[in-house]
Amino acid sequence: xxxxxxxxxxxxxxxxxxxxxxxxxxxxxxxxxxxxxxxxxxxxxxxxxxxxxxxxxxxxxxxxxxxxxxxxxxxxxxxxxxxxxxxxxxxxxxxxxxxxxxxxxxxxxxxxxxxxxxxxxxxxxxxxxxxxxxxxxxxxxxxxxxxxxxxxxxxxxxxxxxxx
Numbered sequence: 541x542x543x544x545x546x547x548x549x550x551x552x553x554x555x556x557x558x559x560x561x562x563x564x565x566x567x568x569x570x571x572x573x574x575x576x577x578x579x580x581x582x583x584x585x586x587x588x589x590x591x592x593x594x595x596x597x598x599x600x601x602x603x604x605x606x607x608x609x610x611x612x613x614x615x616x617x618x619x620x621x622x623x624x625x626x627x628x629x630x631x632x633x634x635x636x637x638x639x640x641x642x643x644x645x646x647x648x649x650x651x652x653x654x655x656x657x658x659x660x661x662x663x664x665x666x667x668x669x670x671x672x673x674x675x676x677x678x679x680x681x682x683x684x685x686x687x688x689x690x691x692x693x694x695x696x697x698x699x700x701x702x703x704x
Contacts, residue, residue: 551581552666555644556692559668562586563646567597568619570605575622576644577630577637577662584635587625591618611672614650622646623653627660637662647671651678658685668692 549557555576563574567590577585591597595618600606604616620628623645630637642664648671649657657665658681665687672678682689 552644552690552692555583555642556646556666556668558583558586559644559646562588563622564588566590566622569598569600569603570610571647573622573645573647575626575646577626577641578644579637579639579641584637584641585626585629585633587622587627587629589619589622589625592620611650614652621650621653623649623657627656642666651675651681654678654681658687662687664688664690666690666692 555578559574559576561574562576563572565588566572566574567588571589573589575587576583577587598619604618605613608616623643626643627637638661641662643657643662644666646667647669648667649665650672663686667689668691670691
């Protein structure tokens with residue numbers, strides 16, 4: 541049996557594939573999201589969305605938001621988002637995220653996560669799927685930040701240049 545070597549995947553493909561695997565640990569019944577925080581080409585933490593550590597997981601029966609639209613009343617959700625869990629894991633283990641850091645996320649961050657990502661000093665965000673992209677406040681915040689944002693489909697978007 542002959543195995544032909546495929547071309548080497550890019551670092552973005554590598555880290556996004558890892559984020560997709562991480563998302564499989566999600567305990568959310570509505571959406572599985574994974575995140576990988578990378579500094580100088582090395583993974584420093586991962587995170588997925590779900591109930592806080594040590595809490596019982598959500599089920600389709602216990603989900604408080606099960607009858608709401610996506611993004612509606614996020615304050616009711618007991619889950620912690622993947623991006624935040626990723627930042628928390630780095631902090632819990634004393635790993636600095638200062639410097640050239642990239643967050644790979646399977647879904648574009650919500651408004652709350654985006655603010656935390658910007659404030660944490662993460663330089664670059666690579667995402668696979670959009671989420672609430674029509675939010676004008678989010679759009680303005682992105683334009684004002686220095687965060688470089690790229691959609692994973694190889695099309696580069698510099699949102700600071702009005703490509704939102």
